[in-house]
Amino acid sequence: MDVEGLNLSTIAKLFSDETAAWQYLEQTRWPNGPICPHCGIVNHAYFLEPESGIRTTRTGDTSYRRLWKCGDCRQKFSVLVGTIFEDSHIPVSKWLLAVHLMCAGKNGVSALELSRQLGIAYRSAWFMAHRIRYAMARPPLVDKLSGTVEADETYIGGKAHGKRGRGAANKTPVVTLVERDGEARSQVVANVTGENIGAILHEQVKPDATLVTDSYPVYTKPGKDFAAHHTVDHGAGNMPARMVKGRRRSGCIATRWKASSPS
Numbered sequence: 001m002d003v004e005g006l007n008l009s010t011i012a013k014l015f016s017d018e019t020a021a022w023q024y025l026e027q028t029r030w031p032n033g034p035i036c037p038h039c040g041i042v043n044h045a046y047f048l049e050p051e052s053g054i055r056t057t058r059t060g061d062t063s064y065r066r067l068w069k070c071g072d073c074r075q076k077f078s079v080l081v082g083t084i085f086e087d088s089h090i091p092v093s094k095w096l097l098a099v100h101l102m103c104a105g106k107n108g109v110s111a112l113e114l115s116r117q118l119g120i121a122y123r124s125a126w127f128m129a130h131r132i133r134y135a136m137a138r139p140p141l142v143d144k145l146s147g148t149v150e151a152d153e154t155y156i157g158g159k160a161h162g163k164r165g166r167g168a169a170n171k172t173p174v175v176t177l178v179e180r181d182g183e184a185r186s187q188v189v190a191n192v193t194g195e196n197i198g199a200i201l202h203e204q205v206k207p208d209a210t211l212v213t214d215s216y217p218v219y220t221k222p223g224k225d226f227a228a229h230h231t232v233d234h235g236a237g238n239m240p241a242r243m244v245k246g247r248r249r250s251g252c253i254a255t256r257w258k259a260s261s262p263s
């Protein structure tokens with residue numbers, strides 16, 4: 001999350017509208033569409049509208065939790081999964097205000113001051129301050145993949161049997177990028193074309209990276225925009241095992257808020 005983007009006027013708006021606060025977090029964390037924390041696929045989930053138009057908690061209070069369902073692995077998730085905001089009953093709007101208060105000032109604020117400003121119990125304020133300091137102490141993670149990055153497409157879903165690989169009927173093409181010794185990201189594409197693949201590579205991979213793909217022609221033109229482009233032969237077992245197996249690696253467009261709980 002971009003702390004600079006959180007100014008007082010944004011905060012004022014978000015603080016009075018919990019739904020807007022959730023949407024703000026979603027847009028910040030998922031600029032390219034929701035990312036499933038279970039399988040790492042990008043922008044292939046749909047929003048679950050609460051059945052009665054409003055979601056309630058077990059105690060009958062209104063819940064502002066925004067749930068998504070992955071179109072691939074079918075699991076549900078929210079934007080809080082894997083963040084310091086997860087597993088707390090504190091509204092997202094209060095978290096955002098706390099982040100602003102702790103990061104905007106030169107010296108930050110104490111838990112006591114946080115509790116006064118947010119109108120919450122000292123205990124909750126202490127918990128928030130602890131988590132926010134923990135996240136702040138971690139180096140910001142880079143947004144783009146770097147080093148050696150392998151790119152490949154796989155095909156998911158569909159009922160067609162007996163036909164595999166490129167052009168498989170009724171299947172959804174997914175482009176997967178794997179940073180060697182790093183994270184993996186996957187994204188659904190309408191068609192596997194040089195243009196589509198190029199757009200994803202430019203968005204997700206640093207220009208100084210070494211790209212590794214097979215010799216499929218769609219990679220030829222975009223490959224020229226990176227420091228190096230090596231092609232390997234699928235059949236010879238040169239692609240990393242986790243790439244060949246598919247996308248079962250969780251990957252997130254990283255932000256420093258990705259830090260999970262400090263405990």
Ligand SMILES: [Zn+2]
Nearest residue numbers: 036039070073
């Ligand atoms: Zn999933």
